[in-house]
Amino acid sequence: MKDHLLNLHIDVLGAMSRGPKNFAKIAFAVSDAEEPADEDLQAFRELLLDGQSDLAALWSQKLTSWDTAETAPWSSAPARSEQRRADTYAQLCFVDDVRKALDAAVPLVAGPQPVVISGDFQRWYSKEKAAAHTFYWSAYERVLRKKGWSEAAIASLDQASHSVVERLSDPTRAEAYSARGLVVGYVQSGKTANFTGVIAKAIDAGYRLVIVLGGTLNLLRGQTQRRLDMELIGRENILRGISPDDTDALIGIDYQDDEDWPHKFVSHDGRPAEQGAFNIERLTTRDEDYQGLGQGISTLDITKLDQGRPLHDPTNLHPAAARVMVVKKNKAVLSKLVMDLKRVGGILHELPVLIIDDESDQASVNTIDPAKQTEGKESRTAINGLISQLLQLLPRAQYVGYTATPFANVFVDPDDSQDIFPRDFLISLPRPVGYMGVQDFHDLDGAVPAADRTVANSQEEAHVRGVFDGPDDRLLEALDAFILSGAIKLYRVSRGVPETKYRHHTMLVHDSVRMADHSALASRLNSMWNEHYSSSSAHERLARLFTEDFMAVSGAHAQGAPVPGSYDVLKPYVSRARQLMSAGGSPVIIVNGDKERDYEQAALDFDRTKNVWKILVGGTKLSRGFTVEGLTVTYYRRKTQQADTLMQMGRWFGFRDGYRDLVRLYIGREEPYGKGKTLDLYEAFEAICQDEEAFRAQLAQYATMIDGEPQLTPERVLPLVSQHLALIKPSARNKMFNSELVEIRSPGKAIEPAAYPMNAEQTARNTDRWRPLLPVFDAPSVTLALPPDSSSPLTRTFQATTNVVTHASLINVLSKLEWEGHNHFTPHLNYLAQLDGSLATVDEWLLVAPQTTPTRRVEASILGHGPASLVRRNRQLGKVSFGRISGLEHRRWAQRLIGEAQPGALPPSPHALGSRTGVVLLYAAVEKADDAGLRAAAPNGIADPSRVFLAFTIIPPTTANDASLRLLRYQAKRSGTRELP
Structure with missing residues (x-):
């Protein structure tokens, strides 16, 4: 019974390559029975609920692929949605009992998706085209299943790798194009699995030379080589026809001393070329980095079936063997490779090449200060210069960098056509299931x-x-x-x-x-x-x-x-x-x-x-x-x-x-706020991880297309990075990009500038500019409550003083404030200033000054107002910007108030807002202070304006945007007048 059912379902699902169809009709067509027997349906349900059965695994694979398909001709619902699943069942014509059994066996996975920042590209790599050549990708899928990957995890990798390959140039394209991309993962999060999937799909599609830049040490390069050999290239390509039983012939073949050889290395059940696919030739091994093109330049002298057509023509491309090398980012090794390629000659102009740069922010980036370069003469660091030469020698080379720390890559000069700036795409991978990252060591939220x-x-x-x-x-x-x-x-x-x-x-x-x-x-x-x-x-x-x-x-x-x-x-x-x-x-x-x-x-x-x-x-x-x-x-x-x-x-x-x-x-x-102490390592990690998470969150926010056009393209990511990372000098940054962010719209989202002045005189001037709004500290204290929610089953309360101020009075204060270094608040201020009616109308702002608990409260008057409750805030390690300004519960309370705002709920109060009222959280802060330091900043209960600075978080109403829903606006720097779309 089990074998009968399994074979039937294999045949039926195999006939559904383009999407779900009426299961019973296809089953009737491929079997002798007129209709499925009742006992077959009962056995089907039972085997589905047995998660270990081959039948359950078969349906898990197929149903997950339909759930996660980016486009589905049978459903207008988004991927990974309940409606997509329901539409799939409708096409299959399944009854409720079968649907419930399938739902139990294959739960819907609705996890985060890759965030793609991309310009327009030639759409050549459709699902149908990918399905035409899947030899190595299918083999890699089998490896992942054998390793215990769930179908949902495989589907996620399938989607992420597809997003990369479709943005490479079509390997059969007549004119040469060299794409540049960057894939951002998490530290130790499985980036190798992603680029192995990309390589598998790329060589299936027609790329015939793959160069993996695998770290700066033989140890790291060897790790990457072994991983590719074990999970992608496989036994038969490693042995090159040698029998695994011929001990004499195996002498010198790598992995003979490996604990996992050969049983854990993927097998293709024979030479791929004998199965209608193509072989892979390794130009490096586990123990040997690139030594030179074996057999001279003939290694890349690929035989063409039709000599009258270029290599990239499908007739010649798909039967040709692929070449793979994993090379160290080392001057001597890369110089040897560049020299050999120069000798190869014309075939390189026809050869589709994929370059994968692992840890692409290490060694690959040109770190020479542009200001120190000789005018008219190109200057590059050694590794960057050699990568640049590779890209020039290989006009059909696609460069994809992989890193967990992307800032160095996006600070590359986008105007340098020979460099590695990710001009074509930037993909941020989701946090994988089962990964222990910063969220698992810090209580961030x-x-x-x-x-x-x-x-x-x-x-x-x-x-x-x-x-x-x-x-x-x-x-x-x-x-x-x-x-x-x-x-x-x-x-x-x-x-x-x-x-x-x-x-x-x-x-x-x-x-x-x-x-x-x-x-x-x-x-x-x-x-x-x-x-x-x-x-x-x-x-x-x-x-x-x-x-x-x-x-x-x-x-x-x-x-x-x-x-x-x-x-x-x-x-x-x-x-x-x-x-x-x-x-x-x-x-x-x-x-x-x-x-x-x-x-x-x-x-x-x-x-x-x-x-x-x-x-x-x-x-x-x-x-x-x-x-x-x-x-x-x-x-x-x-x-x-x-x-x-x-x-x-x-x-x-x-x-x-x-x-x-x-x-x-x-x-x-470090002991908290101890005398002479520096910010401790744990807090430093937390602050930096928050920066990176904020960067990823902004990419996700701005990845949404508006009227079919991207809001953000890779060359415009740079201002977002500069907003969070203050280690880059403004002068150097200005030479690295040719557009600037002039407006960030944040309806319903918190705006929290953090680069407050380090100079005492500037701090004092800023404090004085807040004078018109300081009466907020004179108001009577009220108790504000945050009811139970997903973050806590408890009701949390805090005390605060509040006041309602006009939009004009708030903007008048904000527009005069001074900031440390580059003024990252300007794009936000440009947005806020328009909320007087030119963009959307904000009538008033609820100004809220939270207070610390009474037992720990240190109070002081500020310019005759108050007293205000003083708080401690610290700058992030190596940065001019502070960490979080607003208290987490204060922020949640304000966001809830904004989210529940109703039209006409005026006048605003600490408990209800109208839809045209925003919230400002205002703090009287002292830098790097303990309780004694707080009192020292306010002798005799009177705040020193040069030591107590007013920090704020501002949340506009959710309605504060226009009909376009656009969130970003840029203008060109060179003319100062032309606006970029």
């Missing part, structure tokens, strides 16, 4: 008061352990956590969890960039290991940490994974964990060095070594690209002033399937 946070309701309490200066730096505790988490993994294996989930178990210690410090720290760790785990006191200490920490966290976050009920249950596994960690004599590996051989350690090879259970000590080389497999405990105290460098150091971000509850981050903290 947590509404629970700090005093009420527990391991159950706070990510920080669950996973983060602060390390403060002092005699106890918690390094021993971090070692204990490493051993305990390893023991719990072994316990879970004994309870049926697959051992493959815990093949590697690692701890990362990153305290300094200096190699001498690494040696000293490794010696200390080895001494601690030998001293503190050789007596019964070790078990007492481990038992205490397990009981006070791990039991509670795992109890709240284990997600069904087995958790030991006591330390006595876990104790037998502690010894085995220590044995695995001590294999080879020491549990510690130092990862640093200036030369490649410094990284050629067998114990560091996650691919060839069966189990790596080690403590890794290092610095810069652990900060980018290098994937630390099985990372569970991180001890991190290194500081830096660069935002992108700091983000890339977040190796603790990633996928932690089966052990999310065991992850611990020991990170450097």
Whole structure:
């Protein structure tokens, strides 16, 4: 019965390549039965509900593909919507019982989609065209399913990779075009999986040379090569016809010493060229970077079936073998490649090429100051210059950069046609399911008061352990956590969890960039290991940490994974964990060095070594690209002033399937507002991550098309970046783009400028400019309530003083304010100023001055008004801008008020607004202060105008826009008059 049903459904669904059709009619056409038997329908429903059946898997694949298709001829509903699913069922003519069974077996996934910023492009890569050549993409899909990817995750990758490939130039296009693009992911979030999918689809479509720029170290390049060989290129292309049983012929073939060879390497069941597809020839191997074109230039002298037509003609292109190389971003290696390509000659003008630049903001960007270049002479850094030469030699080359920190790439000069500016598209990938990112270590939107946070309701309490200066730096505790988490993994294996989930178990210690410090720290760790785990006191200490920490966290976050009920249950596994960690004599590996051989350690090879259970000590080389497999405990105290460098150091971000509850981050903290202290590392990460999330959110907001036209194109992303990242000098920035953002419309959205003056005189002048609106501090205090919502089941209250001010009086104040550095508030002010009727009308603004809790309140009068409740605010690390200005609950309260505004609800009050009233949250703030510092800024209860600055968040009404719904407006810098559309 099962085989009969499976074969029937395979045949029926195979006949639905263009979309769902009447299932019964097609079943009748392909089977001998006149109509499905009742027992067949019953078996169908039962097998669907058995999620492990082949039939359930078949329908999961097909139904998910229909759910996620960007366009669906059978439905006008958007992808991933309930209506799309309902339309699909209607086409299939399924009864309610079958629909319910399918819904239960294949739940609708409505997760976030890639955000695409793109100009117009030639639409050549339709779903139908993609389906015509799918050999390597289909093989990659099988690999992902074998690895345990869900159909929803595969569909998401399918869509994201399709979005990239369709914006490349058609490989069969008559005229040459070289597209430039950038794909932005998250640190350690699976960007390699995305570009592997892009490569698979691109070579299926006709690209015949793929160059992957795979990091700056052999270690990183080798990781990428192995991943492509294992999941895409496959056994048969690696062996090139050699029998896997011919041991003599296999000598010298890579992967013979690999733990996963050959069973985990994809098989194509024979040479692809013998199956109507084409072979892939590797020009690099796992251990050897690019050495030169094998057999001379003939390697790229691709045979044409029709010599009278160019290579890019479909007749010649699709039978031709593809060439793939993974090369290091190294001057000597890339110079050799450029030199060889120069010798190849004319065929390069016919050759469709795909260049994938992994970690494209590292080494690839030209960092020479344009102001220091000789006029009329091009100056480039070495790697950037060689990439530029590649692009010139390969006129049909498509360049796609991948990074988690995109700012350096979008600051590339867009007018430089030979550089890597992403002029054609910028794609922001969604946060993957199962990924542990900043949201899993910070309570960014947590509404629970700090005093009420527990391991159950706070990510920080669950996973983060602060390390403060002092005699106890918690390094021993971090070692204990490493051993305990390893023991719990072994316990879970004994309870049926697959051992493959815990093949590697690692701890990362990153305290300094200096190699001498690494040696000293490794010696200390080895001494601690030998001293503190050789007596019964070790078990007492481990038992205490397990009981006070791990039991509670795992109890709240284990997600069904087995958790030991006591330390006595876990104790037998502690010894085995220590044995695995001590294999080879020491549990510690130092990862640093200036030369490649410094990284050629067998114990560091996650691919060839069966189990790596080690403590890794290092610095810069652990900060980018290098994937630390099985990372569970991180001890991190290194500081830096660069935002992108700091983000890339977040190796603790990633996928932690089966052990999310065991992850611990020991990170450097500073005593709050202590004298002479700097912003602590944890807060620095939070601030920078908020910047990046805000950048992504703006991309998503402005990606919406208006009248079929994009609001934002890649060359105009730059002003959005500058708004959040103040590390780039205005003069250099002005030379990198030729348009400026002059208006940002934010109906119903919070506007929160943060670059307040650092100069005391400017601060005093700004305070004086607020004088007409300061009576808000004279008003009686009122209690404002935020009722339970999705963020908290509790009603939260705060006190504030309020006043209603006219639109003109507010704009009069805002238009006179001074800012630090580049004035990022101007585009917002240009919008707000129009709300007097020329764009939309705002009658009044509810001015709200929130107050701190009475027990902690420090008050002072400001220019004779008040007293006002003083608050502390701090600038972000390495930036002129502050972090969050408004309190989270204050912001939520104001957004709720704006969202519930009703026409005619006047006069405005703290409890109700009209649709033509906005909200301003106003704070009397002091920079870097404790309670004593607050009082010092206001001696005798009178605020010093040069030390107390007035910071604000402004939320316009949701109706504050015109019929066009456009959110951005630009103008050209060169003329100062021409407006860009």
